[in-house]
């Protein structure tokens with residue numbers, strides 16, 4: 376079977392030779408473990424942070440070991456009483472065709488109404504991320520508040536805006552390029568979308584954001600950082616809430632490079648008295664059953680739509696991952712292994 380390990384740490388942009396494809400024996404499950412054949416591997420921005428040596432909210436990925444990653448697949452052998460061959464399970468087996476895990480680290484998923492891959496998207500970690508930041512931090516207070524989300528066509532952002540629409544809010548996306556923006560408005564039902572690539576500087580971007588948010592901004596779900604953050608901050612209403620979920624525009628920095636995501640006008644904290652709070656979805660595992668139930672209902676009922684970019688075969692993972700960090704993905708980035 377094949378797996379991909381971290382071969383070296385990137386210096387700035389990730390390159391294909393930071394990864395190495397290896398052929399290894401299919402692992403055998405020990406007592407209490409389950410052997411899974413991976414059908415889909417999830418590629419996620421957080422993996423970029425794991426590739427660095429420096430401090431992050433998660434431990435660095437060790438060199439020479441299978442790259443971390445969420446997966447969905449099929450049980451092929453089980454030495455755990457709770458799992459049988461043929462069952463579909465979500466887990467964190469990493470960039471590999473086959474993996475073993477303890478039964479407690481796997482969740483069975485029902486693929487009769489919702490396709491397997493969606494458990495890595497809107498009814499998985501990204502969906503839960505959207506749910507937590509929107510419901511618990513932005514926590515809309517009254518109908519028709521304006522909720523803005525960056526990386527709006529992506530796995531997380533697309534769910535944020537659709538939850539806001541379900542609740543009767545005004546949802547405004549920010550995304551890169553006319554195609555992504557058209558999708559966000561026409562398919563996902565957002566009220567407006569700003570194509571940040573149309574702006575040549577912060578001033579122009581601020582003008583575009585202003586035009587899309589005539590009543591100001593009550594909730595901002597931040598996925599990107601940089602100029603986008605400052606353009607939206609200038610529009611915050613009194614007592615607005617900003618959920619800091621990700622700052623992807625800084626992920627590919629060199630180890631000692633200063634972040635671009637500086638707050639240019641801290642006076643806004645006083646002017647708008649807004650709250651800004653970062654979060655990591657895995658700190659809130661107690662809420663996952665509640666969130667996933669709601670998301671499953673909306674996805675199963677067609678109220679939350681989603682789009683995927685699917686790379687074929689494990690060997691395509693490094694390139695697809697590099698693409699994710701450059702915005703080449705359109706919706707949830709997956710690698711299909713079976």
Ligand code: NDP
Nearest residue numbers: 420526529530531550551598620621622624655656700702
């Ligand atoms: P997406 O599916 O949104 O894909 C990433 C998107 O980010 C790209 O398609 C691109 O969209 C945008 N992007 C990439 N590079 C840049 C850049 N340099 N500047 C601006 N935009 C860029 O990914 P996810 O939905 O999986 O993740 C979205 C965010 O959520 C990330 O910041 C991620 O780290 C964060 N996250 C945080 C979690 C938490 O617990 N806090 C958990 C999961 C995700 P476009 O073309 O529109 O620019």
